[in-house]
Amino acid sequence: MRRVLGIGAGALVAVGAVALVAFIPRLVSDFHSFDLALVGVYFIAIVGLNLLTGYTGQISLGHGALMAIGGYTTAILVTHEHWRDVWTIPLAGLVAGVVGFVIGLPALRLSGLYLALATFGFAVALPSLLKKFSGLTGGTDGLSFFEKAPGQVTGISGTVTIFGHSMTQNHFFYYLTWAIGLVGFALVWLILRGRFGRAFRAIRDSEIAAVSTGVNLARNKTLAFAISGVYAGVAGSLFVILREIVTPLSFSFLLSITLLVGAVVGGLGSLPGMVLGALFIKYLPTVSTHLSTRPGAPDFVFGVAIILIMILLPTGAGGLIGRALKPLTTWLYTRP
């Protein structure tokens, strides 16, 4: 009976979440829909990052660079090959997934702090590489959809019509990112529930113990990097589609560390917390402009908030939610 109740409660939360996401654009303005679409982009990226860092224990300070790979794949396909912007998303995810896999190979030899250093170096160095190969990437000016291929931008007229429903471009962006975000969320949830999830967690908790119980370290680590790369690539692709322009500055190393902060604030090892993490990194800088409009004030507040959260609440928002719901979940999910 409790088991049925437990499954029912889970299904109810899922349906509720989908309904809430679908209903929000009716409540907020067009402008805020765009902001919420950006939250969706961060959400996708940090769900992928959480799989890597929170569940497999591999620190990445270079996820912004993987987003850049996806974003530039989209921009190059649209401006050079004149693809329709939204159809580039799968390929962007795939390319970033392959790059993630390749990064995962040296990462087999690195762990902890050294991996953080190497991925940090990747994030800092990537903009210079993007500037160097200017024939492909447009150099410092980047690639603008508006100049090169306005015909391929979905909703450039201001409205988008899908299945006879007409909506503003910003609402379209919102639904696009959150539809992908929810599907991605469900996929990660399924992956983590199964065999791979168990292997990932075993690696996180103790590599030596994992290997001695028959977990293939190399295969699972690179797989985690590849999956995480796909999510970052899709997020980067959406980021560029929303902005309609990409430059080397779009994906600075600050983005990389901001993503990690989002994952940690949301709670490593907690998937629902990622929504809060994404909201945190998107809105905290905006909120803090109320304090002072001088440059730097938002970053200062952001930094103080990060430190306070780490000291007071090291498991992040997800940990707090988990603790609050503990009595309920134990009651629902234990067999009497």
Place this chain on the structure above:
Amino acid sequence: MPLAFDWTQLAQQTVIGLSSGGTWALLALALVLIYRSTGVVNFAQGEMAMFSTFIAWSLVDHGLSYWTAFALTIAISFGGGFAVERVVIRPVERAPVLTVVIVTIGLFFVFNGAARWHWSTETRTLPNAFSTRPIHVAGVAFSIQDLGNIAVSLGMVLLLWLLFRFTKLGLALRAAAVNPGESRLVGIRVSWMLAIGWGLAAAMGGVAGMLAAPALASFDQTFMQPVLLYAFAGAVLGGLDSPLGAVVGSLLLGVFINLIGNYVGWVGNVLKLPVALAVILGVLLVRPEGIFGRPRVRKV
């Protein structure tokens, strides 16, 4: 195009490389100091150095001479680093690596934000500490500034070495880093030693910033960010747990990157940062303990 090859040119470029390598060495040394005592890399080290440099700029702007400002800034930075450890790092002393890394990232934002908040984002200039006039040695013209930078960097390294080698405080600092548990038993206040380590690191970083800034035509709050990556690369090359390695690694890296930037046209100025990344990756994959580091042996 690459320069035509001649020995004069090579000697000059080597000295220029040593000069930037010397500033990186100080920041690398700061990183190593903290790594050895706490096992964590301080991602905010560069921004703390930037903040120190802006303090120096303010002092110079109020009419102090460069060297007075220099000395005062070192003292302020030491106090600042000490306070940061007490207030921010202390509460997460026993937390997992990732937590401490995130806290230092938080510090990165705090110092970067505070500097732009207080000093606004316009670019600044610091006067040259040394004359920019060249001196001629055996037909090769060296800039006095480059030689002065090298001298100050090596002087700071020497002072630090003397402190660690010949004072009681240095002995306590080393003991606390090597074996905190037993140090506590013999009466060393380990936790204070950590704070002093942070203070020393901040002071070293401050010197690095004050040497790096005048070499640039003008600087803003981002000027230490590439230096941080170079310092990481230098420290990793020399061995993250070896102070000597950090200095030698950074000097080697400075010369290597300056020469490759000048003689390999394809790399030029643009690809210097990716070269540093390649060095980090190469060292970590081939010999993770670096040149002077000791390989880590772990008990299962």
